[in-house]
Amino acid sequence: MAGVVKTGILGLDAMLNGGIPEKNQIVLAGGPGAGKTLLSFEFLYRNAKQGNNSVMFVVEEEAEKVLENAKGAFSGLKDIDDLVKNGSLSVEGLSAVSNASESMRQSSYEFGNFISDIEAIIADKKATRVVIDSTAVLEILVKDPLMFRKSMLALVVDLRRLGVTSILTAEMSSLEKQSLSFRPEFFLFDGIIMLYLSGEEEKRMQSMEIIKMRGSKHSFVTTPYDISPAGFKVFAAEEITQE
Amino acid sequence: MASKTAARDSKGEKLRIYAAVIVVLFVLAVAANAIARNDGGVSGCMRLIQQSSKNDCLSQIAVSTGNLSVCSLMNGTYMNTCYYAISLNNTRSANCAVITNSSLQGDCYYAKATGTQNYSLCNLSGAYSSCVMNISFSQKNATLCGFLQNKTNASVCASTIYMYNAVKDYKPSACSQVSDNASYSTYSSILYGFDRMYAGNSSLNVSLSTSYLAAYLQGSISARSICYFISAYNTKNVSVCGSIGNATIRNYCGYYANISTYHSGALNYTQIAAECSSNSSASATCNSSIALVRAISTDNATICGTLGQVYSGACYFALAQKLHNPYYCGFISNTSENEICVYSMSYNQSQVYNGTV
Numbered sequence: 114m115a116g117v118v119k120t121g122i123l124g125l126d127a128m129l130n131g132g133i134p135e136k137n138q139i140v141l142a143g144g145p146g147a148g149k150t151l152l153s154f155e156f157l158y159r160n161a162k163q164g165n166n167s168v169m170f171v172v173e174e175e176a177e178k179v180l181e182n183a184k185g186a187f188s189g190l191k192d193i194d195d196l197v198k199n200g201s202l203s204v205e206g207l208s209a210v211s212n213a214s215e216s217m218r219q220s221s222y223e224f225g226n227f228i229s230d231i232e233a234i235i236a237d238k239k240a241t242r243v244v245i246d247s248t249a250v251l252e253i254l255v256k257d258p259l260m261f262r263k264s265m266l267a268l269v270v271d272l273r274r275l276g277v278t279s280i281l282t283a284e285m286s287s288l289e290k291q292s293l294s295f296r297p298e299f300f301l302f303d304g305i306i307m308l309y310l311s312g313e314e315e316k317r318m319q320s321m322e323i324i325k326m327r328g329s330k331h332s333f334v335t336t337p338y339d340i341s342p343a344g345f346k347v348f349a350a351e352e353i354t355q356e
Numbered sequence: 357m358a359s360k361t362a363a364r365d366s367k368g369e370k371l372r373i374y375a376a377v378i379v380v381l382f383v384l385a386v387a388a389n390a391i392a393r394n395d396g397g398v399s400g401c402m403r404l405i406q407q408s409s410k411n412d413c414l415s416q417i418a419v420s421t422g423n424l425s426v427c428s429l430m431n432g433t434y435m436n437t438c439y440y441a442i443s444l445n446n447t448r449s450a451n452c453a454v455i456t457n458s459s460l461q462g463d464c465y466y467a468k469a470t471g472t473q474n475y476s477l478c479n480l481s482g483a484y485s486s487c488v489m490n491i492s493f494s495q496k497n498a499t500l501c502g503f504l505q506n507k508t509n510a511s512v513c514a515s516t517i518y519m520y521n522a523v524k525d526y527k528p529s530a531c532s533q534v535s536d537n538a539s540y541s542t543y544s545s546i547l548y549g550f551d552r553m554y555a556g557n558s559s560l561n562v563s564l565s566t567s568y569l570a571a572y573l574q575g576s577i578s579a580r581s582i583c584y585f586i587s588a589y590n591t592k593n594v595s596v597c598g599s600i601g602n603a604t605i606r607n608y609c610g611y612y613a614n615i616s617t618y619h620s621g622a623l624n625y626t627q628i629a630a631e632c633s634s635n636s637s638a639s640a641t642c643n644s645s646i647a648l649v650r651a652i653s654t655d656n657a658t659i660c661g662t663l664g665q666v667y668s669g670a671c672y673f674a675l676a677q678k679l680h681n682p683y684y685c686g687f688i689s690n691t692s693e694n695e696i697c698v699y700s701m702s703y704n705q706s707q708v709y710n711g712t713v
Contacts, residue, residue: 318457
């Protein structure tokens with residue numbers, strides 16, 4: 114039986130009943146500003162600290178910018194640079210994905226190239242933990258809905274074949290829980306974690322819910338979280354058992 | 357020289373004293389923090405300087421004692437999460453009403469309703485339908501779905517439970533009660549509910565993921581078809597696939613049920629051959645079945661090529677799965693079935709043949 118990959122994020126592993134089942138492919142969905150990039154970055158950081166090579170592919174921003182943002186938000190995590198330097202934690206931007214940036218702008222870049230480029234980097238880094246942030250750009254790359262479905266499937270299949278444990282972030286149009294709906298491609302993933310943002314200004318509340326996590330008896334309770342310089346803190350109420 | 361040595365000694369002494377002072381101060385700070393956390397609680401927490409330490413300290417006391425008033429000493433977000441944590445603890449009578457953030461308050465009622473199986477609290481959750489559905493799922497009780505006034509939601513709720521029961525009890529006939537609505541919102545809701553009811557159960561993973569995969573690639577398929585698909589695989593009964601309307605899914609179901617039957621040892625070449633020979637009106641179907649099983653038993657793809665389209669597809673599909681080699685999928689002439697064959701192999705098994713054929 115496969116083991117679990119601890120996220121190392123305070124409170125989240127309790128919700129996950131230990132962690133993410135190894136080699137699972139997870140989608141982390143939420144509206145803008147919910148903390149998808151930071152949460153997935155912390156997952157990689159914590160795993161890199163445990164000696165698991167981790168790589169993040171950012172397809173919407175420059176890698177350096179994402180890294181700087183993460184260091185700014187997690188100012189208490191002093192060893193990010195060390196992990197980057199020793200190669201156990203990598204943030205790869207479009208420029209690193211084999212000229213994808215330029216090709217994408219020229220609309221000549223195909224999804225298949227994207228997958229093979231990602232595969233090459235994962236092999237080169239010997240990574241076992243992977244984040245792709247985010248899938249929104251890929252949807253722009255493949256406009257036909259059926260082709261997009263097949264392309265996403267090809268991506269998930271490839272990650273599965275490579276044996277990595279991965280998180281793919283997905284952008285939702287709404288922040289509110291009630292107006293969110295699941296997208297067809299979510300079916301492909303072994304797990305779905307949703308991030309919600311509710312309330313206004315100083316009463317803003319962030320919470321998360323594990324919709325599914327195949328192979329795991331996880332919590333179904335929507336749980337608030339906070340982002341601090343020391344990382345995420347998920348206020349998991351372990352006393353609650355639902356089923 | 358002597359004066360320089362004395363100066364160095366004096367400097368070293370000073371450094372040692374500074375270091376000792378720093379160590380003492382550090383130990384005192386740690387001790388003060390520990391004392392603050394343990395000296396009877398709240399007042400000790402309030403003496404902590406760092407707001408985050410203060411919040412952590414207060415929240416530990418509040419949750420361990422169930423004292424809501426301690427939460428009120430914290431600032432906004434922490435106060436509400438503190439209330440939330442206490443309210444969720446089912447053994448205490450604390451109330452979600454104290455939470456000032458309306459969304460979190462709704463989540464609190466939702467969690468409490470589902471945690472205690474008390475559907476009357478769903479009214480306060482802000483997500484009544486989902487709340488009642490989850491309680492119904494937990495109790496595996498379709499009659500509770502009757503509390504949902506929205507007919508679509510009630511149908512989704514009941515269908516999910518019927519599907520669960522049909523699969524769990526190995527009763528494919530019960531799939532007829534599952535909704536046949538092929539709209540994405542309906543079947544996806546049922547499948548997510550079903551996934552939830554089967555959370556942690558890995559025995560269905562293969563048939564679940566392959567049938568979901570088929571639904572994903574086909575774009576439109578009813579939950580009832582998925583129910584038949586999974587049931588055919590589980591009961592190793594190919595005839596169950598005949599109830600599926602979509603031809604591609606029906607064939608795919610048949611292939612998969614055949615493989616499941618073959619692996620279970622139930623599909624026996626000698627037995628089928630004996631049955632066919634004892635039947636004077638041995639049909640082409642019977643002969644094709646024999647050839648199919650012989651091809652699979654002997655890993656002989658040449659035989660697959662001699663069969664008609666349906667049996668040929670089934671034959672190549674089964675060989676591909678058995679030998680973990682997607683090469684054989686390439687001989688399936690139906691494009692959709694070929695695609696599903698290739699994808700399902702790596703999707704389910706993480707095994708793609710890398711050698712030569």
